[in-house]
Amino acid sequence: MDVMRVLHMVGGAGDTSYASNSSLQKIAISKARSMVEDSILNLYGTSFQESLNIADLGCSSGPNTLLVIKEIIDVTHERCSQLQRSMPELRLFLNDLPGNDFNTIFMSLPAFYDTLKEEKGLPLGTCFIAGVPGSFYGRLFPINFLDFVHSSYSVHWLSQVPQGLQSDMGLPLNKGNIYMAKSSPPAVFKAYLDQFQSDFSLFLNLRSEEMTCGGRMVQTLMGRKGEEPSSGDCCHLWELLAQALKGMVSQGVIKEAKLDSFDLPWYTPSVKELKAVIAMEGSFVLDQLQITEINWDTNDNDDSEYYFFDKKASGQNVAKYVRAVTESLLANHFGAEIIDELFEKYAENVGEHLAKEKTKHVNIIFSMAKKV
């Protein structure tokens, strides 16, 4: 599978689109807000540059894309007002894979610019927003170009399905699973970790070429709290999806070999693993790091005082946002015709699971500065 050509969030604004099903990612962005603010203030408050080049890597499409951009603009504008300085020119580059629905983002820009003008009196020419299609596992920007890099829920996507998930004879090692699972053999855990180390190291190396000295980066990715790679806080989501696929195998809808040859290009590192790559690659200094948790059922959040658990609704909510991010990969491998049924089963599995145990996603949020 050519991840770069296949992977994309579901486009448009329809019922199954990422734009309509990205409440989880929205919460993750809000949790990183103060770290983004600190980084921007540190960056701008020491240099007072006339312009800042800023990239959001893995921007996706939908309300979250402009939410991040708005946060960055807000905090810069607030700081400048306090200091009675005029705004720097913000050059904002939205990056995602070539299959991302940039059209929907672009069509919302005129209204976005109007809002900036109405709310803050910012004229056209304060912010320049451009789209940069391409994989962040390749060079995207000129050398010494970027002052600030933001990336949320993107770098847990690997550049490819790990190599080493087959035996020397070419037989699948991760039979019946689609990610690291309790029943996966050790070689599978090793293959996933190797791929993450190689990809994340490459990511940092490429960004260090593209960023200015002292430039800052804030990242949020899904991870796990402990070292055990198949722990529930990162893998159970996918085990339930594998169960739904297995159900379709036993019904004869999907061939067993087809399931055995599918694995997700995804990795949820521990903090220790993450720090090890950053230290080994050597271009960045870790500044802040924080672990937060978000309930699988995003309707059950800190603000929802009157939330009550409904197995069916919770299962469907989770299934919808998982579908919005995985449909392109699953449809490419299994065919588009299985998707509706698969996610019906998955919603049931998730509902049953949540009835037994409230489960949370583990998020690692961290900020770094490029070494001078």
Next chain:
Amino acid sequence: MDVMRVLHMVGGAGDTSYASNSSLQKIAISKARSMVEDSILNLYGTSFQESLNIADLGCSSGPNTLLVIKEIIDVTHERCSQLQRSMPELRLFLNDLPGNDFNTIFMSLPAFYDTLKEEKGLPLGTCFIAGVPGSFYGRLFPINFLDFVHSSYSVHWLSQVPQGLQSDMGLPLNKGNIYMAKSSPPAVFKAYLDQFQSDFSLFLNLRSEEMTCGGRMVQTLMGRKGEEPSSGDCCHLWELLAQALKGMVSQGVIKEAKLDSFDLPWYTPSVKELKAVIAMEGSFVLDQLQITEINWDTNDNDDSEYYFFDKKASGQNVAKYVRAVTESLLANHFGAEIIDELFEKYAENVGEHLAKEKTKHVNIIFSMAKKV
């Protein structure tokens, strides 16, 4: 009508898409090639900059978009090979209105980058391609940013339908017409010229802010050879479309008032008018200017040795490319349901006309340098 929000070439790659019906624009681009080459060589050959910021304004979507980019890369690469210098970093910005189909362009980029690597050995990181949605009648880029600006078949589009096409009482002055026509009253010609002067002057002024001193621009737009504003070489195309609309008015499919209130945001200047705005605005020095003609029926070109005229085929060919550029405006005003029938009638009208008289589009191609 809010031109910025409504106007876009027909997206995708279907039968009526711009991508499938832009042979005219392709010929226009090929006619400007030597002027693009001269400008790039002049620019690069005097400065040998490490990077060049290049914008294509009104890039549209389809094979023509990357054709221009490829030309620019080709000529730079060739020159560098001759001089035994390494390639400058080309930062290519594709601009069009927010409704443009950027997704289709972006999805073709991985293959495009592969071609550059195979054909010329250019690694990723030589060319950075980004999309910049927005109207070129507003600021699009930072100050002193662009080294080279290219624009083909874009600046004949006005920022709005000219004001002054109604009487003081609000009655339409250009009844039965959709552009300047033989039967248009003098106020209509004045309104169109005023709008062009104001728009083109604004365009130059904005670009002069965005361009570096000595930066170069190459433009191709549709124009007319003489001073008579309703001359056939620019207006007949639209008179035949107005006739088709009138036919639908007499059949009761379109209300007369609806036709009377529709006018195109379009202007085809004479060379004299164009030069006058450039001189008056004052930021640019005209370098080269050339008039070329392209047959309405693009199958009848210099290469088509065995071409024979077929009224029906010619009419349909012209109707298809006119539809691909005007459908968004017409559907917005008259409703999408009239479009198929309208362009069937239009194809007939064009075929009848071409049977009587071989007709050509007049193109003005010119290059300029920003004053130092």
